[in-house]
Amino acid sequence: MKLGEVGFLTNDVIRLADFYKFLLGTDNGSGDGVHQTIIAEETMLTIYNDGTVKNNQNQNICIAFTVDNVDEEYERLLEKGMKIIDKPITRPWGARNMSLLDPDGNTVYLRSFPENVKEG
Known part of the structure; x- marks a missing residue:
């Protein structure tokens, strides 16, 4: 499936x-x-x-996209005035990610993986 x-x-x-x-x-x-x-x-x-009619109180769902470079995406989205929740940060497992809100209030995560870190 x-x-x-x-x-x-x-x-x-x-x-x-x-x-x-x-x-x-x-x-x-x-x-x-x-x-x-x-x-x-x-x-x-x-x-x-x-x-x-939707109430846009979306608190139980998020979506994540893997990008080549989360820091570059952060700068691009910041310039566009996007609602950033968290700036890029490197997580303990090595992935680097950030989060923002879409216009309906859904949480969107962007993440990148350095070459030596595997997804999972």
Whole structure:
């Protein structure tokens, strides 16, 4: 079994999709206000409005992305005015990560792994 999709239910598909398109440095060519697929490889990332009102009190979910250099990403996101929670820090197991909030208040982690540290 494989994880097929991570989906964010939102009141504002365009705003949230634009955030993730900027974060991931991609463009899906869509301006759809109901449903957008941001990543279509392996595990999909989708943004969807199912017609119900969301309270954006997202406290039980987070998403993490592995990047080449978390410090470079931090600077890029800081310049864009993103809501940074934690600056990059090296964890005891060697990974370096940071966290920020998306426009709906979901926690997003970015992490990088020095060459001598394995994921896990």
